[in-house]
Amino acid sequence: MRLNDWQRELEAYLLGAQPTPGVALRDSLLGSPALSAEEGLAIYHNAYRARLLDALRDDYSALHHWLGDDEFEGLASAYLQAHPSRHFSLRWLGARLADFIDGYLVAAQSAPLAELAGLEWAFTLAFDAADGEPLTLEAMATLTPAEWPELRVRLLPSVQWLPCSYNSLALWRATKAADELPARTQLEQPQVCLIWRQGLVSRYRSLGPAEAQALHGMSVAGWNFGELCAELAAYGDAAPLQAATWLKQWISEGTLERSNPSL
Incomplete structure (x- = not known):
């Protein structure tokens, strides 16, 4: 596998929702007696996902507080699936969350949630x-x-x-x-x-x-x-x-x- 093909394979795996890697990616790596290649990739996959969720919780602390851990994680996971990180800085990860909420929930639920998300993002934009x-x-x-x-x-x-x-x-x-x-x-x-x-x-x-x-x-x-x-x-x-x-x-x-x- 060429290096750029391997990099794309790894990127697709990290951005995907499943912690199980494809055969080609798994077989391209060597594990150890203590940790297999598949286990190491799963740890990396989970850590990357956890870092993205942490960034969204930090940017949208009021929304997180309102929804609670489980509902916020469900919303954030759906958002990341639709809008995976495309920028080298996590600063822009949550830029489209308010718009995403409008299409993710029914209008009666989405309007106040999207407004709160828009308010929190406005503070981020103002500060930067x-x-x-x-x-x-x-x-x-x-x-x-x-x-x-x-x-x-x-x-x-x-x-x-x-x-x-x-x-x-x-x-x-x-x-x-x-x-x-x-x-x-x-x-x-x-x-x-x-x-x-x-x-x-x-x-x-x-x-x-x-x-x-x-x-x-x-x-x-x-x-x-x-x-x-x-x-x-x-x-x-x-x-x-x-x-x-x-x-x-x-x-x-x-x-x-x-x-x-x-x-």
């Missing part, structure tokens, strides 16, 4: 993202009155925007605090959970509908500050103050960078 160039209040203080209406911003690379219809954030917080998990509930009104990294610390908070619309308008839809004030016309004369208050908060939290720094 590039720094960007956070806009500061000190920089804002240097803007002239003529520059304010044309000010445009965008979200920093670490910021994750996650619509939530269930109490996923409460479940996640309970897991981190080692508290008893609350009952799964659907929110009376969907919320946006904003997740980002400030320095080396993960941050998060929920946004009300009005603030979420304003932040999305400025950071995603491309409104400038003048357009934000116009969109807040329902606030009357207080619209510029409300716009400035939100903008100050977003900047203080470290979620924005300037998208037109030359202006």
Whole structure:
């Protein structure tokens, strides 16, 4: 057997669900009086699988806590069968778990589970993202009155925007605090959970509908500050103050960078 054929045979064995190797792979190796080739391969197979499951448990600790050991292992095993590790780093192993859950379970079960998985993955993405160039209040203080209406911003690379219809954030917080998990509930009104990294610390908070619309308008839809004030016309004369208050908060939290720094 050529080396590249043997490597493919070993890879297929490790990625497969069965701990028993094929005849060709088994016969290509020599065992010892204490350990046969088949037993050694089975140990390697089980250790590799266990490492992948450990990585998923670490990335999805709240989901694991909610489901329990057996149900989580069943879900993770099915996921690994459908999406075996393809990257040299385990960092990306769980990237498709939330989408997988949507097709793996019936809708009534999958929606809250997929949302919780998406929340946990958002924290992972936020922590590993590039720094960007956070806009500061000190920089804002240097803007002239003529520059304010044309000010445009965008979200920093670490910021994750996650619509939530269930109490996923409460479940996640309970897991981190080692508290008893609350009952799964659907929110009376969907919320946006904003997740980002400030320095080396993960941050998060929920946004009300009005603030979420304003932040999305400025950071995603491309409104400038003048357009934000116009969109807040329902606030009357207080619209510029409300716009400035939100903008100050977003900047203080470290979620924005300037998208037109030359202006």
